[in-house]
Amino acid sequence: MGFDEELVTDAQREACAVEVMRAILEDWCDDAGASFDETLDVFASSRTYELLFDFSSRQWAEGPDNLRFVWERERKTAS
Numbered sequence: 911m912g913f914d915e916e917l918v919t920d921a922q923r924e925a926c927a928v929e930v931m932r933a934i935l936e937d938w939c940d941d942a943g944a945s946f947d948e949t950l951d952v953f954a955s956s957r958t959y960e961l962l963f964d965f966s967s968r969q970w971a972e973g974p975d976n977l978r979f980v981w982e983r984e985r986k987t988a989s
Contacts, residue, residue, distance in 0.1 A: 920965060927962050927970035934978040958984050 958981040
């Protein structure tokens with residue numbers, strides 16, 4: 911079931927993006943045994959971060975599993 915995206919404000923989109931970002935970073939840090947602050951710095955300089963906060967991409971609405979997949983794919987191709 912969808913929703914009327916025109917009724918969602920940019921502030922709501924940003925709140926969703928922050929929650930999705932926090933969820934994947936907490937999971938990533940738990941899995942990798944990494945520092946949250948260091949991982950946040952790495953993520954904030956990534957293309958995935960830019961995509962997440964480009965609200966036209968709709969990454970903010972796709973959920974944490976999808977965002978983690980996108981970020982992991984970016985990290986693999988950058989290596």
